[in-house]
Amino acid sequence: MSRIKICGITDVAHVEAIAEAGADLIGVFVNTPSPRQITPEKAVEIASAAKKQGLPVVGVFVNAPAAEVNNIASGCGLDWVQLSGDEDTECCRQIEKPLIKAVHIAPDWDEPYLLDHLESYQRELHHNSPIYLLDTHVEGKYGGTGQSFSWDIAKRAAERYPVIIAGGLNPKNVGRVVAELKPWGVDVSSGVESGGVKDIKKIKAFIAAVRRARARLYRTKGGQ
DSSP: OOEEEEOOOOOTHHHHHHHHHTOSEEEEESSOSSTTBOOHHHHHHHHHHHHHTTOOEEEEESSOOHHHHHHHHHHHTOSEEEEOSSOOHHHHHHOOSOEEEEEEEOTTOOHHHHHHHHHHHHHHHGGGOOEEEEEEOOTTOOSOOOOOOOGGGGHHHHHHSOEEEOSSOOTTTHHHHHHHHOOSEEEESGGGEETTEEOHHHHHHHHHHHHHHHHHHHHHTTTO
């Protein structure tokens, strides 16, 4: 079942609506250079509201020391940590919360290169291997660009590892990704915004598209 992560939440008022729409995770940009970046204080407010809805919160960090990440994650009541920068496996090993590690896919990557990259992480992290978030490489950016990579190169990766597909997803194309790749999860931020602000109608449409694709897969398998 492909889980749904709505990322870049900045407004406490959106949390209840997102939970009611059926999201599985929400993400907050705590120290990520982005128009969606929030303060740790705001992260506490959002995490508190999410807990009332039973909605896990992922804190997104970029190139921060592991000790800082752990302190903020604990202090803000975050459930997961997502490292979206150039963090190495040593940093990943030091993270205390369940981990999502972003992998930024450049235009010249192909399927074998991606598999080798993930296999290298697996070997080094052993039993502490993360969920991998596959996103598009954009120079100087660490997510939220709305640009997609060639999803076809991630098919075997999604079969072998728990991966979240991100980058350029929206209500119109997410069903295809779920149907063809069957990933652990899908992630969206700018694809459910209007004028740079989260749009609840678009969020509901995105979640509905994922649910339809999941239902079709279930019927195809004969309920197995």
